Amino acid sequence: MSDLILDIRELHVSVDGKEIIKGINLAIKTGEIHAIMGRNGSGKSTLAHVLMGHPAYEITSGEIFYLGKAIEDYDVFERARAGMFLSFQYPPSIPGVQVGNFLKKSVNNVRDENIKAREFRKELNNAMEKLEMDRSFLSRYVNDGFSGGEKKRLEMLQMMLLKPRLALLDETDSGLDIDALRLVAKGINETAQNIGVLLITHYQRLLDLVKPDFVHAMIDGKFVKSGGPELALELEARGYDWLEA
Amino acid sequence: MSEDANNAVGDYKYGFHDPENATIRFDKGLTEQVVRDISELKNEPEWMTEIRVKAYHHFMDRPMPNWGNCSMLDSIDFDNVTYFLRSSEQTEKNWDDVPDDIKNTFDRLGIPEAEQKWLGGVTAQYESEAVYHSIREDLEEQGVIFLDMDSGLKEYPELVKKYFCTVVPYADNKFSALNTAVWSGGSFIYVPKGVHVEMPVQAYFRINAKNMGQFERTLIIADEGSSIHYVEGCTAPTYSTDSLHSAVVELIAMDGAKIRYSTVQNWSANVYNLVTKRGIAHKNAVVEWVDGNIGSKLTMKYPAVILKGEGAHAEIISVAYAGEGQHQDAGAKVHHLASNTTSNILSKSISKNGGRSSYRGLLKVNPKAHGCRSKVVCDALMLDADSRSDTYPTMEVSNSSADLEHEASVSKISGDQLFYLMSRGFSEEEAMGLIVNGFFEPFTRELPMEYAVELNKLLELEMEGAIG
Numbered sequence: 260m261s262d263l264i265l266d267i268r269e270l271h272v273s274v275d276g277k278e279i280i281k282g283i284n285l286a287i288k289t290g291e292i293h294a295i296m297g298r299n300g301s302g303k304s305t306l307a308h309v310l311m312g313h314p315a316y317e318i319t320s321g322e323i324f325y326l327g328k329a330i331e332d333y334d335v336f337e338r339a340r341a342g343m344f345l346s347f348q349y350p351p352s353i354p355g356v357q358v359g360n361f362l363k364k365s366v367n368n369v370r371d372e373n374i375k376a377r378e379f380r381k382e383l384n385n386a387m388e389k390l391e392m393d394r395s396f397l398s399r400y401v402n403d404g405f406s407g408g409e410k411k412r413l414e415m416l417q418m419m420l421l422k423p424r425l426a427l428l429d430e431t432d433s434g435l436d437i438d439a440l441r442l443v444a445k446g447i448n449e450t451a452q453n454i455g456v457l458l459i460t461h462y463q464r465l466l467d468l469v470k471p472d473f474v475h476a477m478i479d480g481k482f483v484k485s486g487g488p489e490l491a492l493e494l495e496a497r498g499y500d501w502l503e504a
Numbered sequence: 505m506s507e508d509a510n511n512a513v514g515d516y517k518y519g520f521h522d523p524e525n526a527t528i529r530f531d532k533g534l535t536e537q538v539v540r541d542i543s544e545l546k547n548e549p550e551w552m553t554e555i556r557v558k559a560y561h562h563f564m565d566r567p568m569p570n571w572g573n574c575s576m577l578d579s580i581d582f583d584n585v586t587y588f589l590r591s592s593e594q595t596e597k598n599w600d601d602v603p604d605d606i607k608n609t610f611d612r613l614g615i616p617e618a619e620q621k622w623l624g625g626v627t628a629q630y631e632s633e634a635v636y637h638s639i640r641e642d643l644e645e646q647g648v649i650f651l652d653m654d655s656g657l658k659e660y661p662e663l664v665k666k667y668f669c670t671v672v673p674y675a676d677n678k679f680s681a682l683n684t685a686v687w688s689g690g691s692f693i694y695v696p697k698g699v700h701v702e703m704p705v706q707a708y709f710r711i712n713a714k715n716m717g718q719f720e721r722t723l724i725i726a727d728e729g730s731s732i733h734y735v736e737g738c739t740a741p742t743y744s745t746d747s748l749h750s751a752v753v754e755l756i757a758m759d760g761a762k763i764r765y766s767t768v769q770n771w772s773a774n775v776y777n778l779v780t781k782r783g784i785a786h787k788n789a790v791v792e793w794v795d796g797n798i799g800s801k802l803t804m805k806y807p808a809v810i811l812k813g814e815g816a817h818a819e820i821i822s823v824a825y826a827g828e829g830q831h832q833d834a835g836a837k838v839h840h841l842a843s844n845t846t847s848n849i850l851s852k853s854i855s856k857n858g859g860r861s862s863y864r865g866l867l868k869v870n871p872k873a874h875g876c877r878s879k880v881v882c883d884a885l886m887l888d889a890d891s892r893s894d895t896y897p898t899m900e901v902s903n904s905s906a907d908l909e910h911e912a913s914v915s916k917i918s919g920d921q922l923f924y925l926m927s928r929g930f931s932e933e934e935a936m937g938l939i940v941n942g943f944f945e946p947f948t949r950e951l952p953m954e955y956a957v958e959l960n961k962l963l964e965l966e967m968e969g970a971i972g
């Protein structure tokens with residue numbers, strides 16, 4: 260078996276008839292961290308949403324293979340159950356649904372093995388400690404009244420508990436204070452050992468802590484340049500203008 | 505239970521029925537003689553017969569309400585209703601003495617089990633009368649009276665006479681008149697001064713027969729500084745013809761007393777549920793209605809509180825779920841008669857598959873009631889474009905010192921929420937179930953845990969097949 264987790268070939272995506280992704284190729288292998296940096300509106304979140312199966316986006320051409328299978332016909336929840344995880348740039352709130360209950364159900368949905376209540380509690384405590392989240396969050400409603408940084412921590416908590424094969428992290432670093440950034444980075448590094456990670460970010464400060472294997476610069480729906488970690492430093496220093504033809 | 509019955513049940517899991525083994529069944533239809541016969545059969549005091557007959561005439565003379573769902577109301581066939589049906593010769597204190605068919609029903613509904621685990625007392629009504637009744641000894645020793653209404657009238661006629669029809673006069677509306685004329689069963693509760701009934705007491709109402717009319721009557725008196733939590737549940741078999749449930753509930757909270765009355769109404773979709781519920785709160789007393797309406801064809805119910813004594817408080821939390829062919833016309837009424845009285849009303853409704861839910865509210869503040877505060881919040885959630893939700897709030901405020909807040913919202917399930925939950929492995933139906941349960945959570949959390957779990961399951965079941 261190949262260790263290819265994600266394989267995107269010549270992908271074109273439209274929303275409401277407008278083309279947003281204009282030909283992307285990307286292969287992610289087990290253990291690799293790929294970072295995408297790019298201008299606002301260049302299509303980064305769109306790519307993450309399409310990978311997760313958001314119904315509003317139409318794949319006009321190209322293919323997506325996940326764990327060797329074409330996944331175009333997979334529904335969102337089937338992708339989740341197959342080990343895909345998306346950390347949202349803007350996580351919505353679900354009033355009336357308690358975090359603890361939501362986490363338990365999500366874990367049961369997504370993870371294959373049957374996790375006993377005691378074991379789940381242990382994992383939960385452990386992960387919350389790592390993220391320095393107060394236990395009072397468990398009885399609050401999902402993302403309801405959460406600060407920006409709290410929402411991102413909850414996304415990371417979910418990633419740690421759901422143990423995905425492919426983690427799509429859309430600006431997980433935005434809104435985090437300096438200490439939280441360090442905790443989240445630690446969480447990503449631990450989880451990322453044997454999985455594929457696609458990290459969308461605007462800032463080098465996260466990439467100082469989570470070392471990417473590849474960096475892709477995105478402009479107007481395309482990767483205009485790909486390289487190693489040094490590309491991120493260059494983008495940070497020079498911006499995106501120099502990449503435009 | 506027959507196979508046919510099983511098949512007819514569909515998604516409604518309480519839709520099964522037992523054979524109808526009536527020991528006494530009145531002919532269908534309502535006449536003065538029927539009313540007198542019910543009273544005679546029960547060996548009632550003269551004054552009760554008189555009030556029944558007066559109520560009967562008022563019912564006959566009074567036109568149907570000209571508001572609400574008039575076409576549904578007009579389709580009630582009062583001549584095709586059985587007004588009294590006795591299925592067991594007496595009210596038993598021991599489940600083993602209850603006739604097998606009936607006992608099985610309550611077993612299936614989980615009542616004896618719940619009683620053992622967490623209830624202070626149980627009354628189980630089957631058709632027109634209570635078939636089982638019991639109260640924990642320690643409550644009895646403290647002087648708490650918890651009886652079915654018929655026994656209440658026999659054993660405590662003065663107490664009943666003193667309060668009967670004082671909160672809801674028979675002429676209050678057409679259906680309170682009907683109930684007063686033919687009432688049977690229901691609960692009678694008296695909590696002595698200063699006694700706190702810690703465990704909830706429960707009444708369970710079951711209609712089994714076709715075209716049955718159930719008219720229970722409940723009267724709860726909480727004496728000074730006492731408290732009680734009363735829970736009622738109700739279900740019926742699924743038939744193709746309609747049944748009628750028309751109850752009256754009267755609550756009296758004396759100075760400093762607290763009554764909470766919780767309902768999870770889950771009638772089958774062929775039941776008309778037309779109920780008058782009202783409480784009086786005296787000085788510093790609290791009356792709380794926690795009212796959930798899931799089933800029935802048409803529900804018209806507006807739990808009310810009259811804040812009669814200074815510092816009294818009313819809390820009305822209600823939810824309604826209207827599915828295909830259902831109309832939940834629910835709401836709340838509060839009348840601030842005294843100064844410094846406060847009220848909170850929270851109403852939540854969900855409409856699906858063409859179902860219709862209406863909120864009808866009335867808030868009154870008397871000219872002499874100073875410093876009153878009230879907050880009303882109405883939230884409606886629409887699951888599709890065919891469904892309907894309306895709000896009819898009425899405010900009659902004649903005192904400028906009143907502090908009133910009113911918020912209303914109508915929302916849909918957002919695509920963002922669905923996508924988020926589905927990305928956590930919930931199917932679309934499961935995601936909707938979760939959002940719907942979350943929407944009702946402010947209500948569910950007020951219920952005893954066992955009820956909350958049951959209600960959540962019920963709603964999740966309702967979401968199945970929600971996706972076209």
Ligand SMILES: Nc1ncnc2c1ncn2[C@@H]1O[C@H](COP(=O)(O)OP(=O)(O)OP(=O)(O)O)[C@@H](O)[C@H]1O
Nearest residue numbers: 274275279297298299300301302303304305306315
């Ligand atoms: N549902 C939609 N309807 C219309 N336009 C959309 C929709 N979704 C995305 N777009 C447009 O597609 C473009 C790409 O959006 P996207 O959110 O992918 O950008 P991004 O690279 O993530 O930006 P940012 O860095 O600001 O997060 C934007 O111009 C956006 O307005």
Ligand SMILES: [Mg+2]
Nearest residue numbers: 303304305348
């Ligand atoms: Mg984005």
